Amino acid sequence: MHLRFLGKATSGGQSPTLYATGEDSYVVQGWIVTDEAVLAKLDLDDNETVVEIYARxxxxxxxxxxxxxxxxIVPPIVHVMENGNYVVKGTRVEDPAVLGQMDIPDHETCVLVEKRVMALLG
Incomplete structure (x- = not known):
């Protein structure tokens, strides 16, 4: 799967990033969600995870x-943090070829979200 860079929301060295794929989907790179209260509210399948991103x-x-x-505010956005950031749900990206196209710090991960689902936000 080839990724096409769409943009980065950078602040203070933090860089959530958005990519389009050639398969009618997006890869959303963001912070690993560790807040137990937020995670307890979510219904995630075994192949899913969430990332926190700047709304912008x-x-x-x-x-x-x-x-x-x-x-x-519908899935893939599954939670809005007090600071206005979004928690986005998607399929966990584990393909080394895809991950190799990104610069992912240890405190970040990424999820795959279908374009038809992302379109529900607008």
Whole structure:
């Protein structure tokens, strides 16, 4: 799967990143969610996980033909943090070829979200 960089939301060395794939999906790179209270509220399948991102990261969807404005807080957004960040749910990305295309610090991970699901946000 080839990734196409859409954008980064950077602040203070933190860099959640959004990529489009050639398979009608997105890879969303963000912080590993460790808040037990948040995790306890989520219903995740074995192949799913969540990442925390700046809300402004999703504005880069516009460069791929989707609305860059989040009008609906629905999955893949499964939680809004007190600071306004989004917790995004998706399929855990484990393919070494895909992961090798990204620079992922130890405190971050990424999820795959289908384009049709991401379109529900706008």
């Amino acid at each position: 990261l999703l504005s880069f969807l516009e460069s791929d033909g989707l609305s860059g404005t989040v009008a609906n």
